[in-house]
Amino acid sequence: MIRTPRRRREEPLDHAELARLLPAPGDPELSSDRLNGLEEHLMTEIRSLTPDTSPHTASDTSPGASTGAPPVGAPARNRAPRPARRPGRRPVLVGVAAALVLAAAGVAGLAGSSGGSGRAVAPPAGAVPAPVVQVVRGSTAGLAGAVADISGAAARAELPDPGPGQFLYVRSEVSWLVSWEGADGKNRSYVDEIHPREVWMSPDGDKGWLMEPYKEAVDRDGVTLDDPEGGVRTLNSPSYEYLRTLPTDPGLLLKKIYDETGGMGNGPDQQAFSTIGDLLREQVVPPKLAAGLYRAAARIPGVVLVDDSVDAAGRHGVAIARTDEADGARTEWIFDRETYTYLGERTVQTRDAEGIEAGTVRGRTAVTDRAVVDAVKQRPAGLGDAPPSA
Numbered sequence: 001m002i003r004t005p006r007r008r009r010e011e012p013l014d015h016a017e018l019a020r021l022l023p024a025p026g027d028p029e030l031s032s033d034r035l036n037g038l039e040e041h042l043m044t045e046i047r048s049l050t051p052d053t054s055p056h057t058a059s060d061t062s063p064g065a066s067t068g069a070p071p072v073g074a075p076a077r078n079r080a081p082r083p084a085r086r087p088g089r090r091p092v093l094v095g096v097a098a099a100l101v102l103a104a105a106g107v108a109g110l111a112g113s114s115g116g117s118g119r120a121v122a123p124p125a126g127a128v129p130a131p132v133v134q135v136v137r138g139s140t141a142g143l144a145g146a147v148a149d150i151s152g153a154a155a156r157a158e159l160p161d162p163g164p165g166q167f168l169y170v171r172s173e174v175s176w177l178v179s180w181e182g183a184d185g186k187n188r189s190y191v192d193e194i195h196p197r198e199v200w201m202s203p204d205g206d207k208g209w210l211m212e213p214y215k216e217a218v219d220r221d222g223v224t225l226d227d228p229e230g231g232v233r234t235l236n237s238p239s240y241e242y243l244r245t246l247p248t249d250p251g252l253l254l255k256k257i258y259d260e261t262g263g264m265g266n267g268p269d270q271q272a273f274s275t276i277g278d279l280l281r282e283q284v285v286p287p288k289l290a291a292g293l294y295r296a297a298a299r300i301p302g303v304v305l306v307d308d309s310v311d312a313a314g315r316h317g318v319a320i321a322r323t324d325e326a327d328g329a330r331t332e333w334i335f336d337r338e339t340y341t342y343l344g345e346r347t348v349q350t351r352d353a354e355g356i357e358a359g360t361v362r363g364r365t366a367v368t369d370r371a372v373v374d375a376v377k378q379r380p381a382g383l384g385d386a387p388p389s390a
Helices: 015-021 032-049 095-111 143-156 250-261 268-281 287-297
Strands: 127-129 167-181 187-192 195-201 208-211 304-310 316-323 329-335 342-349 361-373
Touching (some): 143 316, 268 329, 268 342, 304 329
Antiparallel strands (some): 127 187, 167 187, 167 361, 329 342
16 A cells, blocks of 8 residues: 555554654664673673684693683773673673673663663663872882782782582672763763672683672673583683683793783783773682783883882782873872782772873772682671672
């Protein structure tokens, strides 16, 4: 039947008419933290469709190895369900997984839109203005002595060693940068409110659980980190058992890191520093290996000592740091001044770039507990079974 102008308004509106009547969709932009969270939440659904074919992982035959991805860490530097990782080491999403991520991004953009402007009129829910601090200049003076103290403390640490069927547990307080463009078109720097994050991982990395109820991409009861397919473990997707196979000599460690991360990230030196940070952020690292990693990091060009930094729990300490030349973001690993134990991490913008003011704190973490437990969702004695509060 041929429609006529007379009957057109009596029939359902066509797409063109609907487009004229509805407000313009918002800019489907999702913060890197939330996008990383959604991606990681979907990774367990697509691992069997995306076999790891890189030359490095293909040659790794360590016991119990498997594929899979912290984000602690993880500014995009952060990742959600798996311990945070840096962009550039993230597997490509395909098929249904990619479609779901894009759909979620679109929904988020529409929810934050204002009429036809396409710009958010308010910051994302739960976001607060990013703190701005004075950028303390780093120096190589004192670096060697500090690293000697830090690595010595790490080597002497008495950390739990998981047995069969047990799980490694790490609890942190975290906050990461949230991207937001105001109605005036100007960028604003907001961050997540500092909130708890808990991870359980089996020693072989094949089973795990994440609880981060603050994040919209994570259910209040958490999400599984299980990797049923198994595969090859690498520096970019390590397990506790894999870490125990690594050399502890700093020279050998650094060579392995450069060899396996070549071509990733913003240059080999920055990528090497980021890789070591990823291994430390949300893991229980064997003591001798941790000591070797700190000594290896001190050999990376551009690494400096910062006299004062503050983690997400408000604890002050000295920091081993390096600035990413590409964006001016300086990542600081923070250590207690007296005991030299690892406290957490902070990322500070050292220069104005991409709408982010110099001194803006882009991300903060604070490790508050590391332990071995008998099951996922089980917490060490004293923490109780109730979900933690921010």
